[in-house]
Amino acid sequence: MMHSMGGFRVLLFVVLVAATATLAAERYTDKYDSLDIDAILGNERLYQKYLQCLKGGRCTPDGKELKEVLPDALKTGCSKCSEKQRQGVAKxxxxxxxxxPKDLADLEKIYDPTGSYRKQYQEEAKKLGIANK
Incomplete structure (x- = not known):
């Protein structure tokens, strides 16, 4: 059964947008903001590397940083994201x-097992045009 995961989805890949951003005092690094998100999403092999890392598999150094930042991004509502990173998140x-959608459901079981983030960010997802399924 698919839950309404739109809000959770908004934040789930926040670090992917920043392409393995590291935590900074006020903002996530913009070191990877020039990364071509479309190239990652269009290349199943690259996409799967990030996905498997987030699911507990082997991580590249970039993937490891991604995995470390994700809980903070979820907890803080992406408060350390730049506008460019937020736009990438929406994409x-x-x-x-x-x-x-199955990949998102799998990640939600890991990073939002109680559905609290999903509920918290549902309105933001709607504003970004992300359909809830």
Whole structure:
């Protein structure tokens, strides 16, 4: 049974947008903001590397940073994200919602087992045009 995961999805891949951003005092690093998100989403092999890392598999150094930052991004509502990173999040989430809903459900079981983030960010997801399924 699919839950309404739109809000959770908004934040789930926040670090993917920043392409393995590291925690900073006030903001996530913008070191990877020039990364081509479309290239990652369009390349199943690259996409799967990030996904498997988040699911507990082997991580590249970049993937490890991604996995470490994700809980903070969820907890803080992406408060350390730049506007460019937020725009990238919306792009990733739209893709995931339309093309990879099972992957999102799998990640929600790991990162939001109680559904609290999903509920918390549901309105933001709607504003970003991310359909809830």
């Amino acid at each position: 990733v989430m739209k893709f995931m919602t339309e093309k990879k």
